[in-house]
Amino acid sequence: MKELMDLYWIFFRMGAFTFGGGYAMLPIMQEEIVNKRQWATDTEIIDYYALGQVVPGIIAINTATLIGHRRRGNWGGLFSTLGMISPSIIIITIIAAFFHRFQEYQVVQQAFGGIRVVVVALIAHAVIKMWKQSVKNKVGFVLFLISFLVIILSNISPIVVIIASALAGLVLLQNKEGVAPK
Numbered sequence: 001m002k003e004l005m006d007l008y009w010i011f012f013r014m015g016a017f018t019f020g021g022g023y024a025m026l027p028i029m030q031e032e033i034v035n036k037r038q039w040a041t042d043t044e045i046i047d048y049y050a051l052g053q054v055v056p057g058i059i060a061i062n063t064a065t066l067i068g069h070r071r072r073g074n075w076g077g078l079f080s081t082l083g084m085i086s087p088s089i090i091i092i093t094i095i096a097a098f099f100h101r102f103q104e105y106q107v108v109q110q111a112f113g114g115i116r117v118v119v120v121a122l123i124a125h126a127v128i129k130m131w132k133q134s135v136k137n138k139v140g141f142v143l144f145l146i147s148f149l150v151i152i153l154s155n156i157s158p159i160v161v162i163i164a165s166a167l168a169g170l171v172l173l174q175n176k177e178g179v180a181p182k
Helices: 002-016 022-036 042-054 059-102 106-134 138-153 158-172
Strands: none
Touching (some): 002 022, 002 059, 022 106, 042 059, 042 158, 138 158
16 A cells, blocks of 8 residues: 555656646656656656557556556556646646636736746757657658658648557567667
8 A cells, every 4th residue: 555655646746746748747757757766767658658648638647547557557557647636636726716816917927937938948858858768760760750740741640640650660660779679
């Protein structure tokens, strides 16, 4: 039971101090799960994020569920998920009760402006770390470039691009160093 509660509180803290969604949480999760606790490697965290993005739902919650499940099975997944969503439920309930009274204040708008800037920095940091872990050769770079261009220049669903990239990865990257399954 102690490890289940540890999972809850670890993900509660992450959920409480992460603004901007799943990608903004990646550096915090890497520090806590990879560096501090060694529950996963950088590559595994990226894999969890990829899985968390492919399935319906919120990336941060999906990723927390995967990590919790890996640690303690179904109960670990549940406790991690509850830990991740609890701060949002508490905070949004409080904000909903009072926000309409304060949203027009300049100090509130400036605070949110500052938060948005930090979120962009966190996302940029996450992108750089993900890049280093994922794009390891010319084939990977070409796959990245094609996927990126298709996503920004077409109306093709990102899900289709993810599935196509997974298939391309199976075919093109199967013999490349650092990409083969463990």
